[in-house]
Amino acid sequence: MKNFLGVVLATTLFFVLFTGGAFSADNPIIIGLQAPITGDYAIEGLMAKQCVETAAELINKNGGINGQPIQIVIADDASNPKDSALAAQKLISQKVVAAIASYGSSVTEPAADLYDRSKMVSVGYGCTAVRLTMSKQRPFFFRTCGRDDSQGQFFAKFAVEVMGWKRIALMHDNQTYGKGVAEETRKSLEPYIKEGKAEIVYYDAITPKEKDYSAVITKLRETNPDVWYYTAYYPEAGLLVRQGREAGITIPFVGSNAVPNDDFVKIAGLEYAKETLMTQEPMPQDINTPISQVFLDAYKAKYGDIPSSPWPIYAADGLFALVRAIKNAGSTDTQAIADAMHSMTIAEGVTGKIFFTDRGDRKDIPYAMYVYNDKGKLELYKPAAK
Amino acid sequence: MGTFFEQLVNGLTVGSFYALVALGYSMVYGVMKLINFAHGDLFAFGSYLGYTFLIWGSSWITTHFGVWGGMASAILFAFAGTGIAGILVEKVAYRPVYPAGRLPLVVSALGMSIFLQNGIMAIWGPRFQAYPSETVPSLAFNLFGVHVTILKVFILGLSFLLMFLIYYIVEKTAFGAAVRATALDRETATLLGIDIRKVIFFIFALGPALGGLAGVMNGMYYRSIQFNMGWNYGLKAFTATILGGIGNIPGAMIGGLLLGILETLFAGYFPGGGAWKDVFIFLVLIMVLIWRPNGLIGEKMAEKV
Numbered sequence: 001m002k003n004f005l006g007v008v009l010a011t012t013l014f015f016v017l018f019t020g021g022a023f024s025a026d027n028p029i030i031i032g033l034q035a036p037i038t039g040d041y042a043i044e045g046l047m048a049k050q051c052v053e054t055a056a057e058l059i060n061k062n063g064g065i066n067g068q069p070i071q072i073v074i075a076d077d078a079s080n081p082k083d084s085a086l087a088a089q090k091l092i093s094q095k096v097v098a099a100i101a102s103y104g105s106s107v108t109e110p111a112a113d114l115y116d117r118s119k120m121v122s123v124g125y126g127c128t129a130v131r132l133t134m135s136k137q138r139p140f141f142f143r144t145c146g147r148d149d150s151q152g153q154f155f156a157k158f159a160v161e162v163m164g165w166k167r168i169a170l171m172h173d174n175q176t177y178g179k180g181v182a183e184e185t186r187k188s189l190e191p192y193i194k195e196g197k198a199e200i201v202y203y204d205a206i207t208p209k210e211k212d213y214s215a216v217i218t219k220l221r222e223t224n225p226d227v228w229y230y231t232a233y234y235p236e237a238g239l240l241v242r243q244g245r246e247a248g249i250t251i252p253f254v255g256s257n258a259v260p261n262d263d264f265v266k267i268a269g270l271e272y273a274k275e276t277l278m279t280q281e282p283m284p285q286d287i288n289t290p291i292s293q294v295f296l297d298a299y300k301a302k303y304g305d306i307p308s309s310p311w312p313i314y315a316a317d318g319l320f321a322l323v324r325a326i327k328n329a330g331s332t333d334t335q336a337i338a339d340a341m342h343s344m345t346i347a348e349g350v351t352g353k354i355f356f357t358d359r360g361d362r363k364d365i366p367y368a369m370y371v372y373n374d375k376g377k378l379e380l381y382k383p384a385a386k
Numbered sequence: 387m388g389t390f391f392e393q394l395v396n397g398l399t400v401g402s403f404y405a406l407v408a409l410g411y412s413m414v415y416g417v418m419k420l421i422n423f424a425h426g427d428l429f430a431f432g433s434y435l436g437y438t439f440l441i442w443g444s445s446w447i448t449t450h451f452g453v454w455g456g457m458a459s460a461i462l463f464a465f466a467g468t469g470i471a472g473i474l475v476e477k478v479a480y481r482p483v484y485p486a487g488r489l490p491l492v493v494s495a496l497g498m499s500i501f502l503q504n505g506i507m508a509i510w511g512p513r514f515q516a517y518p519s520e521t522v523p524s525l526a527f528n529l530f531g532v533h534v535t536i537l538k539v540f541i542l543g544l545s546f547l548l549m550f551l552i553y554y555i556v557e558k559t560a561f562g563a564a565v566r567a568t569a570l571d572r573e574t575a576t577l578l579g580i581d582i583r584k585v586i587f588f589i590f591a592l593g594p595a596l597g598g599l600a601g602v603m604n605g606m607y608y609r610s611i612q613f614n615m616g617w618n619y620g621l622k623a624f625t626a627t628i629l630g631g632i633g634n635i636p637g638a639m640i641g642g643l644l645l646g647i648l649e650t651l652f653a654g655y656f657p658g659g660g661a662w663k664d665v666f667i668f669l670v671l672i673m674v675l676i677w678r679p680n681g682l683i684g685e686k687m688a689e690k691v
Contacts, residue, residue: 219660
């Protein structure tokens with residue numbers, strides 16, 4: 001009797017362990033979300049969680065994946081690379097089918113390596129450094145957001161050709177993402193500099209997580225620029241705008257796409273945040289796709305307002321892409337999902353159709369110039385006619 | 387020249403925050419020979435106390451006392467609140483461990499720091515909070531071509547006033563003599579009839595209270611606060627203490643101000659200085675420690691044999 005029980009247990013264990021790849025009607029398909037739930041960028045993590053959960057509800061309402069519901073488990077990476085590796089290991093050991101991870105390029109990188117090594121598909125949603133996909137091939141890594149070089153090109157073109165800004169000040173925070181955008185912007189400005197249409201009068205980094213930036217601000221003011229482009233995250237951007245305006249800098253402030261969200265306005269204060277410009281992907285409310293209206297209505301019904309930054313939407317799109325890939329693959333085998341991600345053509349996300357290059361970058365992401373209005377909300381920027 | 391003077395004022399502002407936090411570090415170290423790692427987090431706690439006070443009582447305070455009265459009462463509230471917190475920290479985390487020696491004490495201090503930081507996060511949340519703008523006067527003027535805000539002047543003035551007050555208490559009063567005696571030699575001080583508990587009580591009320599006060603002023607000046615803000619200031623203030631000579635009140639003041647001025651001038655005048663600022667600062671610290679191991683104006687500590 002004892003022996004028999006042992007055999008039964010062993011067989012069950014065998015099936016549980018080794019047939020996890022097949023569909024089963026009762027169990028939900030579990031997808032991981034790694035996001036900064038705590039830490040410096042906690043608001044982004046919170047909104048990503050809300051967006052992915054809203055997307056999951058919509059998908060489950062429409063029958064899930066071939067009748068099987070999906071379930072989201074969350075791992076907190078606290079916006080730092082060390083916790084990011086732990087969060088990735090947590091999701092890997094929980095045997096999630098795929099993961100959406102994460103916000104911030106330096107934070108995503110170690111996690112992407114871990115997922116890749118254990119052959120699990122991961123989709124980044126707020127990590128735009130070029131080197132994430134270009135420094136080495138990670139066959140299991142994808143991202144639904146754009147890349148820093150396209151943002152740098154956009155800013156250079158807009159600054160010189162549309163606005164006619166000549167003396168340009170670039171400031172970053174020496175981290176992967178911030179330095180990436182700044183370097184790419186400098187590269188994109190080079191042709192204009194040769195033509196004599198632009199000039200970089202200031203190029204320096206600040207130390208993140210500090211409170212007082214008056215020294216670099218005074219230095220920047222003395223170089224007498226036409227525009228001040230800050231390419232890093234919102235906590236420092238808010239302090240910079242505030243201290244800059246108080247030190248008498250009146251030139252336009254342009255932030256890169258990790259600056260705009262409600263906490264930026266809160267830190268800078270509405271009186272200083274208004275009229276600041278942002279280079280970024282189109283905001284949720286300016287996206288016109290079949291899914292966007294349904295998604296944003298569902299989100300608004302649940303949380304009262306639409307997300308205040310574009311990133312969480314890309315997290316939701318990560319889920320939409322994964323679900324489509326799992327459907328296409330017809331199994332939860334990770335290699336099959338990765339292949340399906342690469343060959344995908346009809347995935348509809350909130351931000352439009354989702355396709356990937358063979359390096360895992362998303363194709364065709366538009367950028368736009370936004371401005372904060374008097375109410376502290378973003379709207380598309382329309383340059384005054386000259 | 388105007389720019390240089392403005393950078394100097396910038397540096398003094400940064401430095402006066404470091405100096406205020408460093409004062410608390412130094413006082414506690416002088417008497418207890420304990421590096422109070424929780425000090426930076428008490429600074430953050432004070433900042434949050436002032437924030438809560440201003441949020442809850444803002445309309446009532448501003449109608450009764452005006453903007454400056456509101457600021458003053460918030461500063462007093464945080465000063466007292468952090469002082470009480472400091473006494474509790476000493477009772478809970480340091481007094482029971484004190485006989486076990488220095489190492490357990492340092493570990494206990496580190497634990498207290500983590501406890502406080504996470505406590506702040508649990509109570510007020512992980513997101514940034516901003517001091518309400520209507521409670522803080524914002525007025526800028528030009529002084530001989532230098533851009534100065536009135537808050538900057540206020541903060542600089544108050545810091546200097548406090549530093550001299552503490553210096554006066556410790557160096558010129560009878561109670562200050564008791565504090566200094568305890569710092570020199572606890573046992574002999576007891577034999578001379580000094581009530582050591584009173585001294586420790588005073589140190590652990592005033593040191594953290596100064597940190598808390600710096601926290602409120604920091605919140606008013608920079609507007610945004612977050613739960614882990616204490617770490618950075620704790621580290622810089624600790625550096626300032628070492629630079630000036632640990633356990634030494636004028637040393638902490640000079641170390642803090644010097645640190646602020648040096649890093650501002652470096653960031654302001656060195657190409658790429660913004661990025662290399664901290665490298666430079668710690669290089670300076672190492673150099674100073676090589677030439678003067680006891681800090682810039684630290685006197686040689688007599689080791690007990």
